[in-house]
Amino acid sequence: MSLDRSRPPVAGTARPLAIPRPDRHRLPNGLTVAAVRRPRLPEATLALVLPAGADAVGWEQAGLASLVAKVLPEGSFGKTSRDMATLLDGLGVHLGVAVGYDSMIIRLHTLSGQLEPALEALASVALGPDFLADEVDRCRGERLDAIRRMRDEPAEVAADVVAELLYGDHPYGRLTRGREGSVESLNRADLVEFHARRFSPRVATLVACGDLPDDFNDLVTASFGAWRGVEVDHRPPATVREVASPGIVLVDRPGSGQSEIRIGGIGLERGDPDEPAARVTNAILGGLFNSRLNMNLREDKGWTYGARSTLSLRRARGPLSLRAAVETAVTGAAVREMLQEVGTMRESLPTEAEMRTAAGALTRSLPLRFETNSQIAGTIAEQVIYGLPDDYWSTFSGRIGGVSRDSVLDTAVRMLDPEGLAILVVGDADEVLPDLGKLGPVRLQEVP
Amino acid sequence: MTTPTRAIQFPFETRQLDNGLRVILQPDRSSPVVAVHLMYHVGSKNERAGGTGFAHLFEHLLFQGSEHVAEAEHFRLIQEAGGTLNGSTWFDRTNYFETVPSHQLDLALWLEADRMGWFLPSITQTKLDNQRDVVKNERRQSYENRPYGLATETVLHQAFPAGHPYRHPTIGYMDDIDRANLEDVGRFFRTWYCPGNAVLVLCGDFETEDAMRRVEQFFGEIPRGESPVRPAAAPPAEGGSQLVRLEDAVSVPRVYMMYGAPSFRSTEYEASALIASVLAGGRSSRLYQELVYERRIAADVHAYVWPLEDVGMMWVVATARPGVSAESLREGVDETIARFAERPAGDEEVSGARRRARRQLLLQFESVGGRASALAHATVLRDEPEYVNASFDRYGAVQPRDLRELASRVLAEERRTVVEVVPNETAPDSKPRPEAHP
Numbered sequence: 001m002s003l004d005r006s007r008p009p010v011a012g013t014a015r016p017l018a019i020p021r022p023d024r025h026r027l028p029n030g031l032t033v034a035a036v037r038r039p040r041l042p043e044a045t046l047a048l049v050l051p052a053g054a055d056a057v058g059w060e061q062a063g064l065a066s067l068v069a070k071v072l073p074e075g076s077f078g079k080t081s082r083d084m085a086t087l088l089d090g091l092g093v094h095l096g097v098a099v100g101y102d103s104m105i106i107r108l109h110t111l112s113g114q115l116e117p118a119l120e121a122l123a124s125v126a127l128g129p130d131f132l133a134d135e136v137d138r139c140r141g142e143r144l145d146a147i148r149r150m151r152d153e154p155a156e157v158a159a160d161v162v163a164e165l166l167y168g169d170h171p172y173g174r175l176t177r178g179r180e181g182s183v184e185s186l187n188r189a190d191l192v193e194f195h196a197r198r199f200s201p202r203v204a205t206l207v208a209c210g211d212l213p214d215d216f217n218d219l220v221t222a223s224f225g226a227w228r229g230v231e232v233d234h235r236p237p238a239t240v241r242e243v244a245s246p247g248i249v250l251v252d253r254p255g256s257g258q259s260e261i262r263i264g265g266i267g268l269e270r271g272d273p274d275e276p277a278a279r280v281t282n283a284i285l286g287g288l289f290n291s292r293l294n295m296n297l298r299e300d301k302g303w304t305y306g307a308r309s310t311l312s313l314r315r316a317r318g319p320l321s322l323r324a325a326v327e328t329a330v331t332g333a334a335v336r337e338m339l340q341e342v343g344t345m346r347e348s349l350p351t352e353a354e355m356r357t358a359a360g361a362l363t364r365s366l367p368l369r370f371e372t373n374s375q376i377a378g379t380i381a382e383q384v385i386y387g388l389p390d391d392y393w394s395t396f397s398g399r400i401g402g403v404s405r406d407s408v409l410d411t412a413v414r415m416l417d418p419e420g421l422a423i424l425v426v427g428d429a430d431e432v433l434p435d436l437g438k439l440g441p442v443r444l445q446e447v448p
Numbered sequence: 449m450t451t452p453t454r455a456i457q458f459p460f461e462t463r464q465l466d467n468g469l470r471v472i473l474q475p476d477r478s479s480p481v482v483a484v485h486l487m488y489h490v491g492s493k494n495e496r497a498g499g500t501g502f503a504h505l506f507e508h509l510l511f512q513g514s515e516h517v518a519e520a521e522h523f524r525l526i527q528e529a530g531g532t533l534n535g536s537t538w539f540d541r542t543n544y545f546e547t548v549p550s551h552q553l554d555l556a557l558w559l560e561a562d563r564m565g566w567f568l569p570s571i572t573q574t575k576l577d578n579q580r581d582v583v584k585n586e587r588r589q590s591y592e593n594r595p596y597g598l599a600t601e602t603v604l605h606q607a608f609p610a611g612h613p614y615r616h617p618t619i620g621y622m623d624d625i626d627r628a629n630l631e632d633v634g635r636f637f638r639t640w641y642c643p644g645n646a647v648l649v650l651c652g653d654f655e656t657e658d659a660m661r662r663v664e665q666f667f668g669e670i671p672r673g674e675s676p677v678r679p680a681a682a683p684p685a686e687g688g689s690q691l692v693r694l695e696d697a698v699s700v701p702r703v704y705m706m707y708g709a710p711s712f713r714s715t716e717y718e719a720s721a722l723i724a725s726v727l728a729g730g731r732s733s734r735l736y737q738e739l740v741y742e743r744r745i746a747a748d749v750h751a752y753v754w755p756l757e758d759v760g761m762m763w764v765v766a767t768a769r770p771g772v773s774a775e776s777l778r779e780g781v782d783e784t785i786a787r788f789a790e791r792p793a794g795d796e797e798v799s800g801a802r803r804r805a806r807r808q809l810l811l812q813f814e815s816v817g818g819r820a821s822a823l824a825h826a827t828v829l830r831d832e833p834e835y836v837n838a839s840f841d842r843y844g845a846v847q848p849r850d851l852r853e854l855a856s857r858v859l860a861e862e863r864r865t866v867v868e869v870v871p872n873e874t875a876p877d878s879k880p881r882p883e884a885h886p
Contacts, residue, residue: 003665005516005562008525009554015480015653040478042454043810082732082741089730090796092803111807113451138744145747145769152595152698255697257588289523299520302581305589325589357528364530367549371479372814
């Protein structure tokens, strides 16, 4: 049979995707257990999801949730930091604590042969941290060192500065790791109080996915059953509607071979009726390789290794931000091109072809989101954090499919007000200022 | 209660097309996804003097379309189909890979076959110039404008003699990237990109014979070409060179140590990985406990081995806390490593390291993409796809005495190269300048 290579092959019929639904169980103390049994490999992922994210405290205490996360594994129920490390490393597990704005997730990956002691270790880390003064001091010192080291990284400086330009003194105005000033002020009592107020079985969910034994719920009861805690006030932070400090800001980094560019606006909150349209808008602007930003700055101009945009959907309105690291000499021109792409998104309808690519990438990729245990645990955690219904993913494609070209245009207008954008460059001021100044007044700012 | 870990077994078939293309098929119907992974046995070690970075630049060009695939279409078609894709280049190999919903298998095969068989007619000077600029920006972003970004290439330059294939970094040097021309592109493609120099791995939701028919259909008519003459395996690192100090725009020093170690092909490779794990693989590890917790002179410390074909490299990298000199940090690392020789890894330490290694293997094998990559590496670098299943048992079988014996050979100063990166004192705005490259 001869093959026509001149066009892409016609795809067969998609095999239906079985989206795993967890078995849910509630302990008498209120802890929700959501378990998906997938015994094909001898391993399991556990994730304890807690309403203890960085949005729980104000900017003065920025970095508190993150510091709590760092100290958690450093000694519990009288076991020293070294005991805990020896225990976890001896079991061969990986324990990591992820702090977002919306939540804290304590994740543990283990061989299933060690599941029972691993579960006990997870409970110990989460429920019984001693927050010994010496460990708190050491961890705070290490965190401060790390924050200071981040000043050497232009991309980290850009992330830190643009957060504040967008949100000012809102919790989203600081990175989750906080800043030198806020972290220096944190003390043991702050950590103890945060833990007491935010770690509670009434609002926590233990997600488990993988090779789980039949008596898994009994094991959870044995490890977590004695946990007691308070009611938690977990309202989202205030909604920000406008960029706190719009305009152009330059952070001087002498000798930089490249400039880090960030352009940001205020996007949407998770669950906003415009969320599907915003996802499509982002995919067209900069969410994919073939999006406008990358095709222009990388594939046409060769100015960068990559340009993209990110839509951060949080419990309150998160940012829509554009980013690229570009050769120093073209910094002004690159900012101009990025702003022009923003303008085009606001002024004209996307093409049918762009709509097809965006919708395809968002919806046909679902099978790839549910392949591994950690992916499945992650989507269940997401469902918990944002209160998504059980049919969220099975109806997702329909919502994206319902997005029209007009609604993309409207959503772009809503999120990307050209007068209200924060525009940040971290680069060599002597080199970039002349060109950048042609785009408008430039405020010079120090590395925080 | 802990129980022994059960064995794993991923069944696969190995075939070969008449044109020499080796095909590994590993069916797994548990998710409706399939990974297509094409690995060519060529990397930066096969570059000519003055042509560093070419294998990687060439990888970029292979995403610029082929005779039947228009520019930029490769990415668009895969992403629009809901798939993910990328390519990567390293010392020994270059790989191209897609994971797609399983009914899109033909799309991935068509794209990979087209650039294997019909690439050269589509390449133009404009595409080359554009991707040269992109790659130069990649070098700036990932190495030059990043703290400590030039340390690794400086270590390689110190560790290996002039002309050694592992002496230069895969990204290449700016001047060499500038020199690449269309003639090089044609020659490189004809030399290395023939079917007999590649392995195609399919992993995921398909039926073996049906998938094999599709592979035959898309790849079968690509001419065999001339198989490249492979250079002899490169000799190991010399080590023992003078310590190099590199100034950079950083606030604290970092020490890079590289020891000549068993290659990925060696029967001692797994033991070498476990040595790195006992040294710095967790918070209870030797280096972490002594340098970070007890003496508090390091902010972090890492140790790892690189799975390379000809030579092995074990890296120990430690970042100083503020106020600690590179010299004290280096001496601190040395003291801990010396104690490791005196008090070798015990049963508990090795048992934990074995579990961590096997757990990490499962994380990789869990996804079709990770498993396809492991099969491709095992086939190209070891000529042994069975290694993917065997590795799980081999890590499980490493004993403390294996580590002891190997550590005494590997962790020796005469096998080591050291580079210290220190804060820029002379001119705060100058970028690091490693010594002139050939």
